[in-house]
Amino acid sequence: xxxxxxxxxxxxxTFCLLLFSSCNEKQVVKEERKNYELTDSxxxxxxxxxxxxxxxxxxxxxxxxxxxNDDNVAKLYPMVSGNVSGxxxxxxxxVHAGQALAIVRSSEIAGYNNDLVSAETNxxxxxxxxxxxxxxxxxxxxxxxxxxxxxxxxQQAKASLLRTNQVLKINGGGTKGDYVVKAPISGxxxxxxxxxxxxxxxxxxxxxxxxxxxxxxxxxxxxxxxNIDRVHVxxxxxxxxxxxxxxxxxxxxxxxxNVLDPANKVMKVRIVLPNDAYTLKPEMFTSITVTNNLQKxxxxxxxxxxxxxxxxxxxIVYKSKxxxxxxxxxIINTVGxxxxxxxxxxxxxxxxxxQALQVYGQLNN
Numbered sequence: 001x002x003x004x005x006x007x008x009x010x011x012x013x014t015f016c017l018l019l020f021s022s023c024n025e026k027q028v029v030k031e032e033r034k035n036y037e038l039t040d041s042x043x044x045x046x047x048x049x050x051x052x053x054x055x056x057x058x059x060x061x062x063x064x065x066x067x068x069n070d071d072n073v074a075k076l077y078p079m080v081s082g083n084v085s086g087x088x089x090x091x092x093x094x095v096h097a098g099q100a101l102a103i104v105r106s107s108e109i110a111g112y113n114n115d116l117v118s119a120e121t122n123x124x125x126x127x128x129x130x131x132x133x134x135x136x137x138x139x140x141x142x143x144x145x146x147x148x149x150x151x152x153x154x155q156q157a158k159a160s161l162l163r164t165n166q167v168l169k170i171n172g173g174g175t176k177g178d179y180v181v182k183a184p185i186s187g188x189x190x191x192x193x194x195x196x197x198x199x200x201x202x203x204x205x206x207x208x209x210x211x212x213x214x215x216x217x218x219x220x221x222x223x224x225x226x227n228i229d230r231v232h233v234x235x236x237x238x239x240x241x242x243x244x245x246x247x248x249x250x251x252x253x254x255x256x257x258n259v260l261d262p263a264n265k266v267m268k269v270r271i272v273l274p275n276d277a278y279t280l281k282p283e284m285f286t287s288i289t290v291t292n293n294l295q296k297x298x299x300x301x302x303x304x305x306x307x308x309x310x311x312x313x314x315x316i317v318y319k320s321k322x323x324x325x326x327x328x329x330x331i332i333n334t335v336g337x338x339x340x341x342x343x344x345x346x347x348x349x350x351x352x353x354x355q356a357l358q359v360y361g362q363l364n365n
Contacts, residue, residue, distance in 0.1 A: 036362050038321040042355075048318050049353035051345050054300035059291045059335040060230045062269070064221035066241075066284040068212045069272070074184045075191075075207040078200040082106030082179060089209075091192045095183045101209055104179040104200060112168045119161040126150075126157035187213035190282060212282075217275045219251075221288045222266040231256065235292040237271050241284050249273050249280070253290065291335060298332055298340040302353045306331070306339055307360045315345065316352040316359050324352070326363055 038046065086103035089095055133150035136142035191210035194200070200208075219239055223231050233256055239249040255270040271288065273280060306329075307314040317325040329344030345351070352359050 035322060036324065036359075036365075038324070038359070043321065046355045046359060047353040048350050049302055049305060051341075051347055051349040051351060052300055053297045053347050054338070056294045056296050056298040056300075056332070056340050057291050057335050057338075058230060058294055058333070059289055060227055062221040062223060062227075062231075062288040062290060064219050064269075064271075064286045064288050066280045066282050066286060067218045067220055068190065068210075068214075068282050069216050069218050072185070072187070072213050072216070073190075074187075074211045076101070076181060076184070076209045076211070077207050078104065078202055078204060080104060080106040080108040080179050081201050082108070082199070084194050084198045084200060085196055087194065087196050089189050089192070091189055093189050095186065095189060095211065097183055097186045099183045100180050101183055102181040102194060104181065106179050108179075112164070116161075116164045116168055119157070119164040123154075123157040123161050126154040130154040181208060183209075183211055185211055185213065187211045188278075190214075214275055214278055214280075214282075217273055217280050217282065219271040219273060219280075219286055219288065221269040221271065221286075221290070222264070223256075223269050224266055225260065228267055230292070231269055231290050232292055235290050238289045238291075239271065239273065240287045240289075241280070243281075243284060244279065247279075289336075299342075299345055299347060300338050300340055301345065301351055303334050303337050303339045305351045305353050305356050306334075307356050309360070314360065316356050316363070317345075318350040318352055324359065324363060326360060 082104040083106075084102055084104055087101065088099075089101050095101065130150040130153070133142050133147050137144070137147040188211065189209055190212045191207065193206045194208045219237075221237075231253060233253050235253045237251050237253060239251065240247070241249075251271045251273045253269055254272045257268040257270075260267050269290075301315065305315050307316070313329050313331055315327050315329055317327045319325070327344055330342040332340040332342050334340075
């Protein structure tokens with residue numbers, strides 16, 4: 001009877017004690033949990049950065065390729081017909097101005113040599129005749145018109161010899177029926193379309209050699225119609241190639257062609273780059289980033305401060321080592337190392353600039 005009487009009381013008491021004990025345990029757990037705090041050793045690594053107002057820039061990435069600088073290229077075409085021999089250079093060789101590249105044995109050059117011999121002979125005869133006529137004029141054996149005609153014949157012979165020498169010089173200056181092909185500028189042989197024992201004709205449209213100094217090169221970028229308004233002459237440009245990963249070549253937009261290529265519907269944009277080390281080679285494919293100032297201000301943070309999670313961008317706002325807040329932001333765009341913010345931050349605030357994702361994970365835990 002007593003057992004039946006005290007059993008409900010005992011059960012109730014036990015339940016209350018267990019409930020009280022459970023509440024105390026939760027209270028202890030809640031009290032023992034602490035907010036995340038940056039340690040002194042980690043603080044220099046996260047690079048706390050000021051949120052500032054800065055000039056906003058726009059960037060667009062284009063494709064393109066390296067090409068010769070046409071202003072520093074010499075294409076050598078055959079001046080006469082004949083047979084090629086004595087080629088001394090190969091594709092890619094460096095040559096100096098005036099260096100002989102090949103010899104063309106030509107009947108045309110032989111004819112120029114005959115003209116030279118005839119002109120030299122005529123000049124000697126005219127000179128002798130002029131001297132004799134002057135002596136005869138002084139002796140009264142020749143008239144004034146005779147003396148003037150002799151002087152005129154001498155001047156004509158002299159002019160004829162000068163013209164013949166100039167023609168021969170233009171055609172290589174050879175005196176044995178040979179046309180000597182010489183490099184007009186110093187540079188690299190970038191095209192070679194002749195071989196020994198090859199027969200040349202003057203109506204051949206191909207050049208024999210193409211020489212370029214390659215000390216500066218052109219990069220032609222392709223701009224699609226929808227992006228034309230984002231590219232301007234004078235915009236800063238960064239050029240990267242597959243061959244040199246991580247190496248960036250800088251320059252400016254030098255010229256816009258202002259016409260669309262009918263085949264691929266792109267507008268060509270030219271960038272001139274220095275190439276003293278001959279690093280850039282013609283026909284290399286390139287990735288070109290064009291940036292320009294939009295003439296307006298925007299809130300700016302380092303791109304490394306951004307965290308993307310659950311389809312939303314976040315930053316870690318820093319007030320102190322113990323006061324770190326995950327803050328959602330809306331971005332305008334990202335250009336290189338800078339990101340421009342539309343909403344979520346104000347100038348004067350501070351954000352975690354490096355290791356932001358690591359801190360974000362610790363705060364969420």
